[in-house]
Every structure is written in C-alpha cells, then in structure tokens.
Amino acid sequence: MKLIGSLTSPYVxxxxxxxxxxxxxxxxxxxxxxxxxxxxASNPLGKVPCLVMEGGEAVFDSRVIVEYLDSLSPVGRxxxxxxxERMEVRTWEALADGLLDAAMLARMEAIWPGRSAAQRxxxxxxxxxxxxxxxxxxxxxxLGDKPHCAGTHFSLGDIAVxxxxxxxxxxxxxxxxxxxxxxxxxxxxxxxxxxxxxxxLPPAA
Ligand code: GSF
Numbered sequence: 001m002k003l004i005g006s007l008t009s010p011y012v013x014x015x016x017x018x019x020x021x022x023x024x025x026x027x028x029x030x031x032x033x034x035x036x037x038x039x040x041a042s043n044p045l046g047k048v049p050c051l052v053m054e055g056g057e058a059v060f061d062s063r064v065i066v067e068y069l070d071s072l073s074p075v076g077r078x079x080x081x082x083x084x085e086r087m088e089v090r091t092w093e094a095l096a097d098g099l100l101d102a103a104m105l106a107r108m109e110a111i112w113p114g115r116s117a118a119q120r121x122x123x124x125x126x127x128x129x130x131x132x133x134x135x136x137x138x139x140x141x142x143l144g145d146k147p148h149c150a151g152t153h154f155s156l157g158d159i160a161v162x163x164x165x166x167x168x169x170x171x172x173x174x175x176x177x178x179x180x181x182x183x184x185x186x187x188x189x190x191x192x193x194x195x196x197x198x199x200x201l202p203p204a205a
Contacts, residue, residue, distance in 0.1 A: 001024070001025070001026040001027070001051060001052070001053060001054065002026065002027045002028075002029050002051070002052040003015060003016070003019070003026050003027070003028050003029065003049055003050075003051055003052075004029045004031050004039060004042060004043075004048055004049065004050040004051075004052065005028065005029075005030070005031065005048040005049040005050070006030060006031065006032055006033070006048060007030070007202055007203055008170065008202045008203065009048055009049065010100050010163040010164060010166060010167035010170075010202075011047075011048070011049055011061070011062040011097070011100065011163075012048055012049040012062070013163045013166065013200045013202065014062050014066060014159055014160055014163045015049045015051070015062050015065050015066055015069070016028070016196075016200045017159050017162075017163070017196040017197060017200055018065075018066045018069050018070065018078060018156070018159060019069060020195065020196035020199060020200070021076050021078060021159070021194075021196050022069055022070065022072065022073060022075060022076055022078070023075060023076075024069060024072065024073075026051075029052075031048060033046060033047065033048055042058040043058055043060045045060065045061075047060065047061065049061070049062050049065060051065045051068070062097070063090075063093065063097065066078070066079075066093075066156060067079060070156070078154075078155050078156040078159065079155065079156050080151075080155070085150065085151060088150040088151070088157070089149075089150045089155045089156050089157045090156075091157075092142070092149045092150055092155075092156075092157030092158075092160060092161060093156055093157060093160040095135055095138060095139060095142075095160075095161075096135075096139070096157075096160035096161045096163065096164040097160060097164070098131070098135060099131070099132055099135035099136065099139075099164045100163075100164050100167055102128040102129070102131035102132050102135070103128070103129075103132050103167065103168065103171065103172060105124075105128045106124075106125045106128035106129050106132070107171055107172075109121060109124050109125050109128070110125055132168075132172075132175075133175075135164075136175075136177055136180070136181060136184070137181075139161055139164075139181070139184060140180075140181035140183055140184050143183050143184065143187060144183065145183065147190075148187075149161055149187075158187065158191060159191075159196075161184075161187065162187070162188060162191040162192075162197060165177060165184060165188050166188075166197075166201070166202065167202075170202050170204075
C-alpha cells in the first residue's frame with residue numbers, strides 16, 4: 001500500500017498512527033498539495049491523505065482510510081465493531097477532525113497566497129476560530145477525568161484528538177490549550193509516549 005501525504009498534515013498523521021498501531025506496512029509518498037497538482041491523478045478532490053492499494057484503487061478521505069485499515073486485522077482494534085461504542089468513537093473523531101477543518105479554513109483564509117489582503121475576511125477567520133475553541137471545550141468536557149476519550153480503552157478517538165492537538169501546537173502555538181484544559185494536556189502527554197505518536201511528530205514549522 002502507498003500512502004500519499006505530507007509530514008505536516010494532521011489527517012495524514014492520523015492514518016500513519018493507525019498504520020503503526022496496527023503494525024501495517026506501507027510506503028509513504030510525500031506530496032505537497034499546495035505546490036503541485038500531482039495528487040489529482042489519485043484523488044479528484046486534490047487532498048491528502050490518499051491511500052493507493054496494490055491494484056491501484058485510491059481510497060480517501062482519512063476517515064474512510066482508517067476504517068478500512070482497522071478492518072484489516074483484529075490486532076489492536078481501534079474502532080468498536082458496532083453500536084453505541086462505535087458511534088462514540090466516531091463522534092470523537094468527527095469532533096477532532098471538525099476542529100482541524102475549522103482551523104485549516106481559518107489558516108488558509110489568513111495565508112493562502114491566491115487571496116489578496118483585501119480579500120481576506122477577519123469575520124470568517126473569527127467564525128472558524130470560535131469553532132476551534134468550542135471543539136476544545138467540548139473535548140475537555142467529554143474527556144472529564146477519564147483515561148481515554150471513549151470508554152476505558154485507547155481508540156481512534158484518542159488518536160484523532162491527539163492529532164488535532166498536535167496540529168494546534170504546529171500552526172496555532174499561541175493557543176494555550178494545555179494551560180486551559182489540564183485534562184487534555186494529561187491525555188496528550190500519555191499519547192506522546194506512544195511510539196506511533198513520537199515517530200509521526202510533525203517537523204517544526
Ligand atoms: C481532509 C483532508 C485535507 O483537508 C480527510 O482526509 O480527512 N476530510 C479530509 N487535507 C489537506 C492537507 S492538510 O492536512 O493540510 C489538503 O489536502 N488540502 C488541500 C486542499 O486543496 O484543500
């Protein structure tokens with residue numbers, strides 16, 4: 001399997017962590033979607049991550065990829081098979097990915113070179129950043145004093161939240177989520193000790 005992606009994308013990191021936790025072998029093909037259109041040959045949406053299977057079929061987006069990878073073996077199940085527990089884990093993932101979607105929209109509004117200074121909208125950035133802060137609040141409330149996001153086990157929910165927090169460190173360093181939400185800091189510290197997280201830390205911005 002080939003995984004097309006970048007070392008800084010948090011969605012790609014989520015997939016790489018799942019691969020590592022599941023002990024799956026893959027080749028990482030680096031692609032900067034902002035500098036080239038090469039990704040369009042595999043994913044018409046022009047986004048990474050994109051998984052290219054042995055037969056050449058392309059799989060996207062990250063949620064579909066991780067669901068597929070988790071189904072490949074029962075080793076270290078990251079998504080419960082059914083029911084309420086599954087819904088809970090997927091909702092944590094949606095919350096973490098949603099934080100990222102809002103953060104990306106805000107960042108691109110502020111820095112995408114295709115937009116002139118006059119075209120940038122501060123109210124739009126503020127709207128997206130309010131979603132980021134609301135998602136952080138919801139994560140902290142949902143986690144409470146539990147050891148993991150969903151249930152008592154490490155799951156895709158923890159992975160997604162860890163990637164979202166890592167992205168804030170990379171691109172939104174002034175947001176002091178550790179100070180504001182000590183329970184998220186505790187979770188992040190625990191996750192950082194896992195090889196899958198340590199080995200996929202994004203290079204400094
Ligand atoms: C989001 C992927 C995405 O936005 C997923 O796979 O979960 N819902 C999708 N990827 C970004 C890269 S990033 O993490 O910076 C991307 O490829 N953006 C290119 C674009 O044109 O939006």
